[in-house]
Amino acid sequence: xxxxxxxxxxxxxxxxxxDDQIMPYLDMANIxxxxxxxxxxxxxxxxxxxxxxxxxxxxxxxxxxxxxFGRRHLAMSPDELIAFFIYQLGALQAICQSESTQLSYVKxxxxxxxxxxxxxxxxxxxxxxxxxYDASLPLVVMAVPDHQHYQRLAAEQxxxxxxxxxxxxxxxxxxxxxxxxxxxxCHNTLEKIEAQALQLITDQSVTTLSGKKMAIKADxxxxxxxxxxxxxxxxxxxxxLDKRSSQ
Numbered sequence: 536x537x538x539x540x541x542x543x544x545x546x547x548x549x550x551x552x553x554d555d556q557i558m559p560y561l562d563m564a565n566i567x568x569x570x571x572x573x574x575x576x577x578x579x580x581x582x583x584x585x586x587x588x589x590x591x592x593x594x595x596x597x598x599x600x601x602x603x604f605g606r607r608h609l610a611m612s613p614d615e616l617i618a619f620f621i622y623q624l625g626a627l628q629a630i631c632q633s634e635s636t637q638l639s640y641v642k643x644x645x646x647x648x649x650x651x652x653x654x655x656x657x658x659x660x661x662x663x664x665x666x667x668y669d670a671s672l673p674l675v676v677m678a679v680p681d682h683q684h685y686q687r688l689a690a691e692q693x694x695x696x697x698x699x700x701x702x703x704x705x706x707x708x709x710x711x712x713x714x715x716x717x718x719x720x721c722h723n724t725l726e727k728i729e730a731q732a733l734q735l736i737t738d739q740s741v742t743t744l745s746g747k748k749m750a751i752k753a754d755x756x757x758x759x760x761x762x763x764x765x766x767x768x769x770x771x772x773x774x775x776l777d778k779r780s781s782q
Contacts, residue, residue, distance in 0.1 A: 536736060537755040538673075538772050539563035539675070539699060541595055541644065543581035544572035544604075544761060552760040558584045560769035563591045563755060565642045565675075568623035571597030571605025579630050586636045593675065596623035597644030605645035606715075613660040623739040641665060642675035642695060652677050652711065662692040673697045678708045678753040685750070700753035702772065703762055704730040705744045710751065713744050719763070728768050729775075732756065736775060 542558070543566040544551040551572065564585040567573035573581075584594050597605030599619060611619070621657050624641065631637050641660060643651055651658045663708065667676060670693045676685055678698035689696050703722050705713040713720040722728045729757050734740055 536753070537562035538758065538769065538776065539565055539593070539755045540758040540760045540765070540769065541565045542760045543567045543577050545577045546572055546574055546601065553766050554581060554583060554760060556590045556766050557769045558590060558762060560773040561590045563593055563640070565593045565595035566627060567644065568594055568596045568627045570599045570619065570623055571601065571644050575630070578627060582603070582630050582636065583593045586634055587746055591639040592631060592636060592722050593640040593642050594624045594627045594638055595642055595644050597618050597647050603646065608650055613656065616657065616660045617664040617667070620661060621668050624668050638672060640673045640675055652679065655688070658688060662689055662694050665694050666692045670694060675755070676697050677711070678751045680749065697754045698752065699755045699757045700735050700741065700751050701757045702728050702735065703759055703764065703768060706741045706749065708743050708747050710747055710749055724768055725764055725771065728764060729771055732772055732775065736779065
């Protein structure tokens with residue numbers, strides 16, 4: 536089980552999260568590509584930090600929506616989405632190349648991520664973009680009960696999938712994330728985060744907001760770098776996973 540975190544989401548003088556403190560505890564850094572957040576200086580700094588701490592670098596492309604932090608759905612044609620997606624991967628890969636490192640995977644951000652999981656056309660467009668850019672890069676998607684559906688579509692384009700679960704967000708009874716507009720959608724105590732993390736690690740399941748237990752098999756656990764508990768969450772997960780691997 537690996538720890539991934541959404542990172543590099545500052546912009547100019549506006550600071551988001553505590554990336555430099557979190558980075559040493561991670562296995563994977565999902566780095567924003569300039570459309571929903573970040574800028575070339577932030578991207579370059581985050582890549583440098585990931586390389587220094589030997590953390591895998593992933594592209595974190597989103598809708599072109601700086602004002603909404605990529606959390607608003609934008610109506611885009613398949614050709615538009617593919618072009619914007621490839622553009623973002625190329626921007627981050629250029630910075631990686633300049634730092635003698637490389638992209639290892641791709642994870643869409645925010646509204647684009649959510650739309651990908653419920654709209655087959657959007658998911659197909661993202662698969663096509665990756666197939667045209669570099670089909671060897673894995674795509675990170677949500678670990679859901681009907682994961683076979685996504686595996687079949689990805690296999691048709693020659694794309695491998697990594698499934699992720701979330702330790703700091705509540706799930707609904709469909710196995711998706713509860714919308715942020717609903718009370719209780721984000722876990723606001725370390726105790727709740729720890730309980731969900733341990734359940735995912737030891738039992739490969741989550742308990743939904745309504746109390747239903749649901750099987751969730753994940754390859755990686757996600758932390759949101761903009762959350763107020765991101766650093767202690769990263770420290771907690773690193774401790775739990777290291778302890779488990781040594782047993």
